[in-house]
Amino acid sequence: MDTNIPYKPKPYNPVSKLLHWLIAVMIIAMLILGFYMTGLPLSPYKLKIYSWHKWMGISILLLSFVRVLWRLKYPAPDLPPQISLQASKMALAGHAALYALTFAVPLSGWLMSSAKGVQTVWFGVMPLPDLIPKDEQIGDLLLSAHINLNFLLIALIIGHALMALKHQFIDKDGTLMRMLPSFNKKDLT
Numbered sequence: 001m002d003t004n005i006p007y008k009p010k011p012y013n014p015v016s017k018l019l020h021w022l023i024a025v026m027i028i029a030m031l032i033l034g035f036y037m038t039g040l041p042l043s044p045y046k047l048k049i050y051s052w053h054k055w056m057g058i059s060i061l062l063l064s065f066v067r068v069l070w071r072l073k074y075p076a077p078d079l080p081p082q083i084s085l086q087a088s089k090m091a092l093a094g095h096a097a098l099y100a101l102t103f104a105v106p107l108s109g110w111l112m113s114s115a116k117g118v119q120t121v122w123f124g125v126m127p128l129p130d131l132i133p134k135d136e137q138i139g140d141l142l143l144s145a146h147i148n149l150n151f152l153l154i155a156l157i158i159g160h161a162l163m164a165l166k167h168q169f170i171d172k173d174g175t176l177m178r179m180l181p182s183f184n185k186k187d188l189t
């Protein structure tokens with residue numbers, strides 16, 4: 001690479017950026033809602049929050065499908081050339097794990113609710129089928145799966161955010177800029 005030409009990172013396309021930030025904000029809201037709601041005393045309010053949590057989680061699941069399909073059609077732009085092969089392999093593994101968890105966390109919640117015999121109603125109006133028959137023991141196992149997958153997700157989100165900040169402020173290689181909203185019309189093409 002000619003080091004006299006300043007490197008300009010190629011951004012993600014606008015739909016990829018939108019899906020990334022939409023899902024990120026929804027997941028963080030869901031984590032807060034999830035830990036908040038379980039500590040509430042039993043009341044109609046608690047049941048309403050549980051219902052919101054469940055249909056919002058299903059919405060994340062659907063958006064994750066859209067995101068993966070979009071990603072297959074529009075692959076991520078190349079990483080900046082100064083990133084080592086080992087670092088790019090680690091980034092790939094971290095991103096793959098994050099993608100997997102955006103499916104595994106809501107699916108474990110849906111399976112758990114099904115096993116506990118509490119149907120999920122999307123947006124409070126569309127009843128969704130239970131994925132498995134009612135079984136209290138399996139429900140308890142799926143509850144601990146849901147909780148543990150959430151802790152794994154939190155660890156990965158923290159690692160992901162820290163790496164993005166390291167690239168931005170220590171390596172200064174423009175990696176984070178690729179995912180930030182762009183107001184430059186040329187980047188939208």
Ligand code: HEM
Nearest residue numbers: 030031034035038054057058060105106109110113120150
């Ligand atoms: C990305 C999506 C999701 C995230 C980030 C998420 C996160 C969480 C968190 C942090 C908790 C608290 C765990 C604890 O007890 O410490 C929780 C609990 C729960 N989640 Fe989710 N969740 C998601 C999707 C879903 C879905 C799709 C459903 C069901 C359709 C669901 C059903 C539940 C239920 C029923 C609980 C309460 C379990 C209990 O009674 O202790 N979640 N979730």
